[in-house]
Amino acid sequence: MTLREELSEYAERSSGLIEDSPQMDEENTKRKLIEPLIDLLGWDILSSAVELEYSVQMGSTTKRVDYALKIEGTPVVFVEAKGCDTPLEQSHEEQLKSYMRQVGVDWGLLSNGREFKIFRHHVSSNRVNLISLSEFDVEDVPDNEHPLKALSRESIESGESRQIAEKIEAVQNAVKELRENKEDLAEDVTGVVSEVAGNAVSQQVEDEAKSFVDNLIRTLEEQAHRREVIRDPPGSNDKPVNGEYEIRVSRNGEEIHCVVEELQSEAMGSLVDYLIEEEKLLNEIEIPYIPGTGKGSRALLNDKPEHTNGKEMKTHQSVSKGYYVHTNLPSDQKQKYVSELAEKVDVELEFIGGW
Structure with a gap:
């Protein structure tokens, strides 16, 4: 069974459990929703590679991370869980990020079983940042195979996680540039087309150019998280090379x-x-x-x-x-x-x- 198939089954099962028990508390959320995902990603929850309630020294206070996923005894992923009955808030993100900074852990997952947020410890130009790699709901878990795979034990051990993150970040940067420069891009396209077809079509061309940029942004955002090889948009990605x-x-x-x-x-x-x-x-x-x-x-x-x-x-x-x-x-x-x-x-x- 492929990872995507396993994630699809996980999403279906989890959605059913949440529908049956929408106010599931933290303990049940961990056992029924979070730990099955940790196992699915190649971390044996019963092995020494997974430490529950991992201690983090914050000044004079000792805090505890719900799960530390470790390779050769060193934490590489922190997982912080909340109950289904608790909406994720900014304070929860900051809590996980502070633990990651303190210990120097590269990867973080925050989830209440309904929502999932993946973070990466990123170094750029000698500056250390904690960036959001992906945010999605449980029903969209299969469509986020790519960032979830970055948390898998196999990907972290092989170094593939870094490559996955770099590809997603490159798309995120491209989307940011497209959003910020949409007006200029539309104006440039309008100018080129108007030189050929005349000014009578300029308004329609400008509208179409803006629409094209919006569609491109949506396509990039959707597909950055699906697979390592970015595929064509829905509706066209299913054309065979030859035949029908x-x-x-x-x-x-x-x-x-x-x-x-x-x-x-x-x-x-x-x-x-x-x-x-x-x-x-x-x-x-x-x-x-x-x-x-x-x-x-x-x-x-x-x-x-x-x-x-x-x-x-x-x-x-x-x-x-x-x-x-x-x-x-x-x-x-x-x-x-x-x-x-x-x-x-x-x-x-x-x-x-x-x-």
């Missing part, structure tokens, strides 16, 4: 239908269309349909383009009878979840082409 995406549907070994599309998301939508129209899928499932354990908040199929917590589906396909299928998923998750739907109506799927 094909899904063959069979029952009892006999092919009964075939979907062929140029995009993974379109193939996924067409397949769900078929299952609704021809296989009466809606008679076998509840809407909204939550994949996996069924306890998370991320809907795969709903009668409106949003998840059960009200958040909008970032990318979706409209399908039969006014429903929407969530498609902002990596290839393996698309295959897993549509196969799960297919099982509801006793058919099997085979994925061919660029899958």
Whole structure:
């Protein structure tokens, strides 16, 4: 199982636990939500590599960090946990940062099980700064595979963590520059285009240029945290180099239908269309349909383009009878979840082409 798949399962399970117990206290949050993530990242919670209630001397006072993740006895990651019933505040961030500064720990994770904040001890031009590498909610854990991987034991031991952080920071700097210079960039583009097409189009060009910069910023922010290799935006990242995406549907070994599309998301939508129209899928499932354990908040199929917590589906396909299928998923998750739907109506799927 890939790290992303493990993170997806973790997010689904955690979301279900939080929905069942939204006022979970700190002790239960640690045991049920924080420690499983520490284990998932390669730190055996029962080993000497993880020390609970690690002592930090702050002047004449001794403070304690909830978890110190250590390599050869030296802390490399501090994890500070709060209960689900406690919203994360600036004071909690400053508390963790002060511990990191005092001990010289490079990495920090602050979480209440609902929200996650990752910090890095960064040295630039002989100045030491503690910077925020990523902030996200539990349902977005899989989309933040990249910064979470930086906290893994394997990445820290191999030095990959630093490379991950540098890539994310480079994108953060690019986004900052784009935001600060959006007006100038739009003006430059407008000037170039107007020289070619005339001033009559200048206002439209300027509006389009600003919109382009905004879209670029969103794309960079979303994708900086997903994988080490930055991929194309949702909706275009699923085009194969050659050929098309094909899904063959069979029952009892006999092919009964075939979907062929140029995009993974379109193939996924067409397949769900078929299952609704021809296989009466809606008679076998509840809407909204939550994949996996069924306890998370991320809907795969709903009668409106949003998840059960009200958040909008970032990318979706409209399908039969006014429903929407969530498609902002990596290839393996698309295959897993549509196969799960297919099982509801006793058919099997085979994925061919660029899958």
